[in-house]
Amino acid sequence: MRVHVVSDVHGNARDLARAGEGADALVCLGDLVLFLDYADHSRGIFPDLFGTENAHRIVALRTARRFGEAREFGRGLWAELAERGVDKATAVESAVRAQYAELFAAFPAPTYATYGNVDIPRLWPEYARPGTTVLDGERVEIGGRVFGFVGGGLPTPMRTPYEIPEEEYAAKVEALGEVDVLCSHIPPDVPELTYDTVARRFERGSGALLDAIHRVRPRYALFGHVHQPLARRMRVGATECVNVGHFASSGRPWALEW
Secondary structure, eight states: OEEEEEOOOTTOHHHHTTTTTTOSEEEEOSOOOOSOOSSOTTSSHHHHHHOHHHHHHHHHHHHTTOHHHHHHHHHHHHHHHHHTTOOHHHHHHHHHHHHHHHHHHHOOSSEEEOOOTTOOGGGHHHHOOTTEEEOSSEEEEETTEEEEEEOOBOOOTTOOTTBOOHHHHHHHHHHHOSOSEEEESSOBSOHHHHEETTTTEEOOOBHHHHHHHHHHOOSEEEEOOOSSBSOSEEEETTEEEEEOOOHHHHOOOEEEEO
């Protein structure tokens, strides 16, 4: 069996359409939506609405961890649009829908997918076509191995769309039970796996995932979320923990074979 795994697609439909080539299945660990590209500030929903200069500004504030100022700046931009009769929720959802239509059409069959922290789960049933299975707090057997999926992220100052309370997240992890491959969008809470060397900050990792790794001892724990991690791969006990990569920039899936 050969399974290709991607995460943090962020609008890269072109490479996603090729990600399943040579594999028996594709696994996607979320973050399909591109709201703002931190490498290219001209790309994403934010610059489409507010322009590249404003995107430069909000990235600079967030990178400096001035999250309160970033939120205030964003509120001012939305207020200006509202004065012109543009509703925030309607504008964002329309842009997300356009991205989802293209991205879900690019998924090969079979694809097994879960949500990232920037995704909007309620929209997925409208775009997931036959051959795409969406899982969150659920298991599936692929080639004789049990894969467990946990979607979303934990609360952060960024306030992205699918951040959920720690208790709710831990309950989804607990519901998986025994698995061979633990699949999540965010990493287990290990410093080497949660630190982003370019953003120069720790992203949120999950203690519940780390507890499950020690308790269940899956063969692999696969995740994304941290785009430039200090360590892309390390062993925690019996489990090989792998950041499968920032697919939006690499365009290459990570391969799991057995």
